[in-house]
Amino acid sequence: MIVETKEDGFLLLKDQDSFDPKMIFECGQAFNWTKEEDESYTTCAFSKILNVKKEGKDIILSTNREDFENLWMDYFDLQTNYEKIKSNLLIDETMDAAISYGHGIRILNQDPYETIISFIISANNRINQIKNSISLISKYYGTYIGTYRGKDYYNFPSVEVLAQADPQDLRKYCKVGFRDTRIVEASKEILKWDSSFDDLMDLPREELKDLLMSLAGVGPKVSDCIILFAFKDKSAFPVDVWIKRVMENLYLDGETISQKKVADFGREKFGPYAGVAQQYLFYYGRENAIGVQK
DNA sequence: GTCCAGGCCAGAC
DNA sequence: GTCTGGCCTGGA
Numbered sequence A: 001m002i003v004e005t006k007e008d009g010f011l012l013l014k015d016q017d018s019f020d021p022k023m024i025f026e027c028g029q030a031f032n033w034t035k036e037e038d039e040s041y042t043t044c045a046f047s048k049i050l051n052v053k054k055e056g057k058d059i060i061l062s063t064n065r066e067d068f069e070n071l072w073m074d075y076f077d078l079q080t081n082y083e084k085i086k087s088n089l090l091i092d093e094t095m096d097a098a099i100s101y102g103h104g105i106r107i108l109n110q111d112p113y114e115t116i117i118s119f120i121i122s123a124n125n126r127i128n129q130i131k132n133s134i135s136l137i138s139k140y141y142g143t144y145i146g147t148y149r150g151k152d153y154y155n156f157p158s159v160e161v162l163a164q165a166d167p168q169d170l171r172k173y174c175k176v177g178f179r180d181t182r183i184v185e186a187s188k189e190i191l192k193w194d195s196s197f198d199d200l201m202d203l204p205r206e207e208l209k210d211l212l213m214s215l216a217g218v219g220p221k222v223s224d225c226i227i228l229f230a231f232k233d234k235s236a237f238p239v240d241v242w243i244k245r246v247m248e249n250l251y252l253d254g255e256t257i258s259q260k261k262v263a264d265f266g267r268e269k270f271g272p273y274a275g276v277a278q279q280y281l282f283y284y285g286r287e288n289a290i291g292v293q294k
Numbered sequence B: 001g002t003c004c005a006g007g008c009c010a011g012a013c
Numbered sequence C: 001g002t003c004t005g006g007c008c009t010g011g012a
Helices: A021-025 A065-075 A082-089 A093-101 A112-121 A127-141 A159-163 A167-174 A177-192 A205-213 A220-230 A241-250 A259-287
Strands: A003-005 A011-013 A041-045 A048-055 A058-061 A144-148 A151-154
Touching: A003 A065, A021 A041, A021 A048, A041 A144, A041 A151, A048 A065, A048 A144, A082 A093, A082 A259, A093 A259, A112 A127, A112 A177, A112 A220, A127 A151, A127 A159, A127 A167, A159 A177, A167 A177, A205 A220, A220 A259, A241 A259
Parallel strands: none
Antiparallel strands: A003 A011, A011 A058, A041 A048, A048 A058, A144 A151
């Protein structure tokens, strides 16, 4: 990968086929990116504000080399070779179509705690409402980091802060609805864990899944999302209504089967990169409304 | 006004 | 174990 420092100090990643901001931030894995008028995207993570812009086949990051190497390289999963994953997943015409449609998707390595809370909020909720709630939680409970293009950015609060939050406040000010107590309860439970999130990275997948599912508001689908988007395990295959519809329509001849069976089917079919396949299929299916009744 | 979303949970079989 | 209904909120 060729990384150049531009005249303004920002970084330029040359010739990135597997890095498309729209695809990365709109395939359902992250809720903390703001789309700007020039089609670039901005977030706040690691107490830093970052803007990402695509120019032709190049990507421009508003950061310096030090932060890039220490933080963003891992966040954007840049050590992973997506060309290799793609060729591994090119097993049929469906995947061929899904991969070419979402060729610029990458799996972000996000903060575990923020990811846990984000996907607890995602249950039976719309993307825009999820984004809005995350943003409000950061605003009311996080710390101010800075202002970028007129918008204020805040760090996502720590587990200690939300463990002490009043559920009614969360509901009233952050519009989380019935997920209010789940957020506080899950935070309290996490505080009781002996292991840090770093330690948990090495846990066997099934153990990690059981541990996550013991949290309030975390079931089969949400735990798979957390494992895929924050614990770097690309074999997790989260099944939501979209993936269920896509799989039933494109692989099961329209037959309706349970969520669990779709999950087993997906893991079996796509193996160690099932989670990446899920993202290609999700983006492909959702953008093209595959299986949605008219 | 009515409907229900990128699931979870409790309660009933 | 598998299935069902209810859940905040707000946009269609």
